[in-house]
Amino acid sequence: MKRTYLAVWAIASATACGKDAAKAEPAPAVAPPVAAPVAPAPVAPLPVAASPAAALPAAATASQAVELTATGEHYAVKWQFAPPKVGELFAVDLTLTDLAGKPLASPTLKIDATMPAHGHGMMTDPELKQTGPTRWHAEGLKLHMHGAWQFEARVESAGVKERLTAAYEQAPAATDGL
Numbered sequence: 001m002k003r004t005y006l007a008v009w010a011i012a013s014a015t016a017c018g019k020d021a022a023k024a025e026p027a028p029a030v031a032p033p034v035a036a037p038v039a040p041a042p043v044a045p046l047p048v049a050a051s052p053a054a055a056l057p058a059a060a061t062a063s064q065a066v067e068l069t070a071t072g073e074h075y076a077v078k079w080q081f082a083p084p085k086v087g088e089l090f091a092v093d094l095t096l097t098d099l100a101g102k103p104l105a106s107p108t109l110k111i112d113a114t115m116p117a118h119g120h121g122m123m124t125d126p127e128l129k130q131t132g133p134t135r136w137h138a139e140g141l142k143l144h145m146h147g148a149w150q151f152e153a154r155v156e157s158a159g160v161k162e163r164l165t166a167a168y169e170q171a172p173a174a175t176d177g178l
């Protein structure tokens with residue numbers, strides 16, 4: 001009895017496989033139309049890149065954003081952020097271009113903030129994401145002391161490295177000095 005059932009199952013699965021295989025063959029004929037929707041896909045990144053840029057002016061006007069610029073020999077970096085409070089996490093938006101304002105070829109960007117007079121950096125490790133051809137967004141920065149900070153961007157594109165810095169004076173917290 002068991003053998004009979006096994007045989008039936010075997011035939012059933014063979015038939016099923018055969019049908020699937022038969023269905024799979026006409027599929028290539030359907031494939032060309034599938035390839036067509038793939039072509040428009042590369043267009044999608046453009047609207048995506050445009051939306052963060054479009055969102056920026058609203059955010060900037062909403063909170064009187066600080067804007068720091070650093071121009072080097074090869075690159076220009078702009079930092080924009082709402083004025084942070086001492087010890088509170090904040091986010092920054094960055095714009096990175098060449099000196100003509102154009103996007104870099106496959107750039108890598110790393111950021112940091114330090115207090116050169118004290119020889120220390122931040123106590124957090126910000127998360128940086130590229131959001132457009134010239135745009136980055138970072139979360140998780142924290143200036144844990146008031147005083148002279150230096151925002152640092154390390155850029156590399158096509159083998160050309162540059163470190164760009166911009167000074168920022170962190171205001172004391174309202175409770176400092178009490």
Ligand SMILES: [Cu+2]
Pocket residue numbers: 115118120145147
């Ligand atoms: Cu310090």
